[in-house]
Amino acid sequence: MDPSDLPLTPPATAAVVTTPEQDVTTRDVERVERALIDASTRLPVLFFYASAIAWLLLGTLLAGLTSWKLHAPNLLADCAFLTWGRLRPAHMNVMLYGWASMAGIGTAIWLMARLCRTTLRHPLLLITGGAFWNLGVILGVGGILVGESTGYEWLEFPPYAAVVLFVAYSLVVSWAMLMFRFRRGDHIYITQWYLLAAFLWFPWVYGATHVMLFLTPVQGVMQQAVTWWFANNLLFLWFGAIGLGTVYYMIPKVIGRPVYSYHLAAIGFWTYALFASWTGMQRLVDGPFPAWMITASIAATILTIIPVATVGLNHHMTMRGQFGLLRYSPTLRFTVFGAISYTVFSLVGVVLSLRSVAGYVHFTETSVAYTHMGLYAFFTMVMFGSMYYIVPRLVGREWRYASLIKLHFWSSTYGVGLMVLMLLVGGFAQGVSMHDPSLAFTESTESVMPYLRGRSVSGMLMTVAHFVFAFHFGLMLFGLGRTASVPTFLNPQEEEALEARL
Amino acid sequence: MNDNSPSPERRVRQGMDYGETEDVQQVHAAIHREKREPHAGLEPLSLWLIAIYGLAIFFGGAYLGRYSGNFGGDGLDPFVGVAPSKKGPHGPGDAGPAAELSQADRGKKIFSANCAVCHQPNGLGAAGQGYPPLAGSEYVNGGTRRLTMIVLKGLQGPVTVKGAQYGTAVMQPWDKTLSDAKIADVLTYIRQEWGNTGGPVTPEGVAALRKELAAHPDSFTEPDLKAVPEDANLPGGEAPASKPGEPPKPAPPPKA
Numbered sequence: 001m002d003p004s005d006l007p008l009t010p011p012a013t014a015a016v017v018t019t020p021e022q023d024v025t026t027r028d029v030e031r032v033e034r035a036l037i038d039a040s041t042r043l044p045v046l047f048f049y050a051s052a053i054a055w056l057l058l059g060t061l062l063a064g065l066t067s068w069k070l071h072a073p074n075l076l077a078d079c080a081f082l083t084w085g086r087l088r089p090a091h092m093n094v095m096l097y098g099w100a101s102m103a104g105i106g107t108a109i110w111l112m113a114r115l116c117r118t119t120l121r122h123p124l125l126l127i128t129g130g131a132f133w134n135l136g137v138i139l140g141v142g143g144i145l146v147g148e149s150t151g152y153e154w155l156e157f158p159p160y161a162a163v164v165l166f167v168a169y170s171l172v173v174s175w176a177m178l179m180f181r182f183r184r185g186d187h188i189y190i191t192q193w194y195l196l197a198a199f200l201w202f203p204w205v206y207g208a209t210h211v212m213l214f215l216t217p218v219q220g221v222m223q224q225a226v227t228w229w230f231a232n233n234l235l236f237l238w239f240g241a242i243g244l245g246t247v248y249y250m251i252p253k254v255i256g257r258p259v260y261s262y263h264l265a266a267i268g269f270w271t272y273a274l275f276a277s278w279t280g281m282q283r284l285v286d287g288p289f290p291a292w293m294i295t296a297s298i299a300a301t302i303l304t305i306i307p308v309a310t311v312g313l314n315h316h317m318t319m320r321g322q323f324g325l326l327r328y329s330p331t332l333r334f335t336v337f338g339a340i341s342y343t344v345f346s347l348v349g350v351v352l353s354l355r356s357v358a359g360y361v362h363f364t365e366t367s368v369a370y371t372h373m374g375l376y377a378f379f380t381m382v383m384f385g386s387m388y389y390i391v392p393r394l395v396g397r398e399w400r401y402a403s404l405i406k407l408h409f410w411s412s413t414y415g416v417g418l419m420v421l422m423l424l425v426g427g428f429a430q431g432v433s434m435h436d437p438s439l440a441f442t443e444s445t446e447s448v449m450p451y452l453r454g455r456s457v458s459g460m461l462m463t464v465a466h467f468v469f470a471f472h473f474g475l476m477l478f479g480l481g482r483t484a485s486v487p488t489f490l491n492p493q494e495e496e497a498l499e500a501r502l
Numbered sequence: 503m504n505d506n507s508p509s510p511e512r513r514v515r516q517g518m519d520y521g522e523t524e525d526v527q528q529v530h531a532a533i534h535r536e537k538r539e540p541h542a543g544l545e546p547l548s549l550w551l552i553a554i555y556g557l558a559i560f561f562g563g564a565y566l567g568r569y570s571g572n573f574g575g576d577g578l579d580p581f582v583g584v585a586p587s588k589k590g591p592h593g594p595g596d597a598g599p600a601a602e603l604s605q606a607d608r609g610k611k612i613f614s615a616n617c618a619v620c621h622q623p624n625g626l627g628a629a630g631q632g633y634p635p636l637a638g639s640e641y642v643n644g645g646t647r648r649l650t651m652i653v654l655k656g657l658q659g660p661v662t663v664k665g666a667q668y669g670t671a672v673m674q675p676w677d678k679t680l681s682d683a684k685i686a687d688v689l690t691y692i693r694q695e696w697g698n699t700g701g702p703v704t705p706e707g708v709a710a711l712r713k714e715l716a717a718h719p720d721s722f723t724e725p726d727l728k729a730v731p732e733d734a735n736l737p738g739g740e741a742p743a744s745k746p747g748e749p750p751k752p753a754p755p756p757k758a
Contacts, residue, residue, distance in 0.1 A: 027538075034536065115539065190542060252540035261545035290578060291571035298569070302562035309554050317545070355569065487535070 033117060040119035041110050042394045044126035048106030049387060050477060051134050053470050055098025060459075060466045062091035067456045071449055081145040089156035090144045096154060096234070097165065098137045100375060102130070103383040104242040105172055108195045110390050111249055112176050115192050116183030120175070129171030136165035152213060152223070154231045159214050166206070173199045190265045194245030197273065201237040205230060221288050225281055232280035235374050240276065243338065243379040244311060246386050250335040251318055254389070255325055260317035264310050272307035275300045282353035285362055301353040308346040315339045328489040330405045334385030337413065341377035348373060348424075360435060365448060365455075366427025369420045376462075377416045384412070384469065391473065397481025399472060399488040406490055408469045415461030422458060426451025605702060609691025612684050617692075620671070625696040632670030634663040637696035640732070646689070646703050647734040648727050650711050653685055656721035675721060682708040707736030 066087045069075050076082040113120050120126065140157030143149065149156040157165070176199050180192070209230040212218050218226060252259050259265060278300030281293050319336065326333045351357055352370055361367070388405065392398050399405060426448045433444035475481060482488065571577020614623065620633040627635040636642050641649055641663065654677040660669030676685065686705040693700025714737070 030538070031536075187541070189540065191540075249540060253537060256537035258541050258543040260543055261547075262542035263544065263547055264551075265542055267547070288578065290575050291569055292573045292577065295566055295569040295571070299562040299566040302565060303558055305558040306555050309551060309558075313548075313551060354565075485535075 034114070037113045037117070037119050038110075038393045040121075040123055041113045042123075044120065044123045044130065045106045045110045045390065046394055046477065047127050047130050048102050048109070049391065049473070051130060052099050052102035052106060052383075053466075053473055055094050055102065055137065056466050057470055059091055059094035059099055060463050062087055062094060064456070064459050064463060066091050067452070067459050070452045071456065080147065086145050086147065086149065089149050090141050092154060093144065093156055094137065094141055095375065097133075097140065097157070100239055100379055100383070102133060103387070104198075104239060104379070105130075105133075107246055107383060107386040107390065108198070108242055109172075109176060109179075110394075111191055111246065111386075112179050112195055115189050115249070116179045117185055118179050118182050120179065126172060126175050129168050129175070132164060132168030132171060136161050136168055139164055150214075152227045154234060155209065155213065155227065159210070162206075162210060166203070169203065169206075173203070189249075190259065190262075190269070191245040191249040193269050194241045194248065197269075198238055198241035198245070201233070201241065201277075205233045205237060224284060224287070225289060225293065228283045229280035232283070233277055235371070236272075236276035236279065239375060239379045240272075240342075243342065243382045244272075246382050247315060247335055247339045247342075250331055250382075250385055250389060251315060251339070254329050254332045254335075255319065255322045257318060257322070260314050264314040268307045268310035268314060271310070272304070275303040275307065279304065279353075282358060283362055283367060285353075285355055285358040298353045298355065301350055304346055305350060308343055312339070312343040327491050330399070330409070330488070330490055331385045331389040333409060333490065334381050334388060337409075338378050338380075338382035338385060341373060341381065345370070345373040345378050360431035361427050362431075364427035364430040364434070365423045365451065366431070369423030369427060372416065372423070373420055377420065381412065381416075384408070387473070391476050392481065392487070395476050395479065395481060396483075397476055397479065398484050398486075400475050400481050401472065402488050402490050404468050404472045405488065408465050408472070409490075411461045411465035411468070415458045415465060418458035418461065419455050422451045422454040426455075605687050606691045606694050608684075609687035609689070610695075612680070612688040613691055616676070616680070617688065620673075625692065625698075627668075629666065629668070632668050634661060634666075634668040636692050637698065639663050639698075641727070642692055643698050643700050645731065645733040646693075646700070646707065646736045647711065648730050648732070649689060649693075649700075650685065650703065650708055650736055651715065651722055651727065651730070653680075653689065654708075654712060654715055655718055657723070657727075658721045659723040661724045661727075669724075672721070677712060677715075682706075682712060703736065710737035 065076065065082070066084065069077075069084045069087070073084075080086075109120070109126070136157075140161030143158035143161055144156050148158040150158060155162075176195070180196060209226055212226045213223055217223065248259060248265070279297050281289070281297035282301050285294055285298075287294070315336075323336075326336060349370060352361055352366060388399065429451070430444055430448045433439050433447045434441070436444075620631075621627050621636050622633075625635060625637040627633040629635075641652065652673065654675060656675035657673040658669075660667055662668070680688070682705040685708045686703045689703040689708075692698065693703070
């Protein structure tokens with residue numbers, strides 16, 4: 001059924017003042033529209049989510065091995081494809097392109113359809129894009145494990161896998177663009193800015209880097225400059241933009257309040273686009289580069305305080321007075337955790353980028369902590385939150401067990417918290433002992449050992465979280481969710497919970 | 503608002519989406535209880551936030567200035583302070599940018615910027631508009647004095663170059679525009695390019711002639727030039743270019 005057949009009223013974003021009866025009709029039509037949109041996005045989004053979660057499990061296992069090998073180096077060291085040098089890039093790339101990108105695309109498609117108020121045409125073609133994407137990741141990870149890694153951080157996929165990924169990406173994004181082209185209503189919501197930007201930034205960042213590293217390689221150490229520019233831009237402009245866009249949708253949607261300020265959102269978006277794209281080279285402090293290149297990145301990192309403060313304030317003011325709802329809504333809890341982590345992650349990033357600090361901590365475990373703050377505490381948690389919101393709408397069931405959601409949340413939270421703490425502190429300890437010329441290098445590595453063991457423990461917590469979530473998602477996928485008209489609240493409903501419409 | 507159930511027909515239409523037989527109300531529970539799509543309020547910017555912007559911009563700018571290494575390629579990390587600046591000021595009379603470029607290379611840049619419009623990049627001039635050629639010209643290949651006179655003070659009236667008559671165009675004086683070093687560079691360039699065979703010109707020689715001609719009010723004409731012997735050189739003579747005209751050795755790289 002074509003939604004344009006429906007007698008639609010102006011977009012709900014305008015403050016419609018109507019009589020109660022008219023209001024009922026408006027809402028009714030909107031509901032039918034939403035149902036149609038959700039039905040049209042059901043297969044592709046679920047396909048992307050299911051693939052993402054499968055990759056998440058594989059990536060978690062690889063992460064466990066990677067982490068364990070750092071304090072038990074003899075573990076599985078006899079197989080060439082299970083050596084640390086291959087497992088680590090395999091883990092990172094599975095998480096980046098398998099889990100995070102696929103989850104992000106799934107959420108982005110759904111949000112785009114909802115906000116453009118248009119059904120997804122030919123959803124099966126989008127599934128083809130998803131299948132190609134999976135193929136690209138399989139080829140890439142296989143390539144890394146058999147030893148064909150390119151050796152560039154975050155770009156270890158051999159070029160043939162990158163080509164497949166790029167084809168898949170074009171298939172997927174043209175769909176998002178088409179939806180945007182056929183949007184209805186003249187209002188473009190903040191989330192759409194971020195999603196559209198992310199969809200345009202990714203091919204630019206990914207493509208430009210591949211041209212500069214593989215097609216016409218730049219010379220010598222400049223390849224490292226390109227690599228780190230890519231890594232930070234992927235983190236900020238691809239994952240960061242999708243994550244922020246999702247937060248901008250989920251928080252106001254769940255609590256039923258408008259976003260605090262349009263002006264703040266606009267400033268936050270444009271300054272983010274302007275400054276975040278300059279970052280990356282601060283990871284190369286003291287490297288053999290002209291000082292101004294690194295300094296420019298550090299200055300840009302300092303300037304990201306502007307978008308971070310703006311966006312953080314905007315979300316905080318939107319949430320103000322509604323924090324009690326975190327007791328009940330799983331979506332809100334994961335999303336707000338992610339939004340707070342974004343602020344912390346960015347401010348820690350500013351501190352770590354300064355020369356006086358970076359001199360100690362770069363090239364240590366601290367940069368691993370930094371990456372996990374961005375990709376896990378922020379992005380992954382926001383993705384979990386959006387999945388808790390979207391999946392019930394796609395399968396027509398509610399999440400089965402509140403206890404599993406709680407278990408998922410707390411093991412993820414404690415897991416990532418412990419990991420970041422261990423690696424930040426451990427990285428500082430490592431950096432300080434590496435700076436001490438009276439200590440042998442081996443002593444600096446030995447000083448990190450307790451922290452690395454702690455990291456493995458935190459990884460176990462996260463493993464529990466992911467398997468619990470995957471199990472719960474599987475239940476939903478096979479129609480074993482609850483059929484009820486009330487959502488699955490985290491805690492028994494009290495009076496205030498009636499406000500939470502997750 | 504859940505008690506405001508839709509009409510029965512609509513329920514059926516909604517239920518068709520999933521093709522399931524459960525109670526429509528239940529299947530669509532999530533959609534029914536959902537709030538409207540979010541929109542943005544219009545709260546103004548707070549002063550505190552603007553103060554934070556200012557601080558971030560100040561701090562970032564100060565950092566950029568402090569550690570920029572003059573934005574040069576030779577100010578390398580590990581950062582040990584500002585990269586050594588170029589030796590000496592770049593005013594007139596200076597030997598120009600202390601780069602590794604030869605005198606003729608520097609002259610080429612000056613030629614492209616100032617001379618090539620009329621005399622053309624290939625040095626052949628434009629006979630149609632009255633611009634004489636430099637390639638193979640007797641004025642260019644001969645002594646340096648006449649050539650420098652033309653450039654310093656300009657030339658007007660008819661002039662015969664390589665047997666052809668030119669002169670509908672006027673050459674402007676360059677003594678106000680180009681420093682001695684630049685004139686020396688560009689003359690050295692045109693005397694060695696396009697098959698020309700002249701020797702280098704020194705900034706000192708140009709300076710001496712500039713002083714000598716300081717009182718000369720207007721442009722030269724062909725008779726003025728003919729009055730000067732064809733092979734007369736500048737006061738400094740064709741001194742070996744290496745001594746004063748050569749740029750100082752490139753600055754030693756900063757010690758890490």
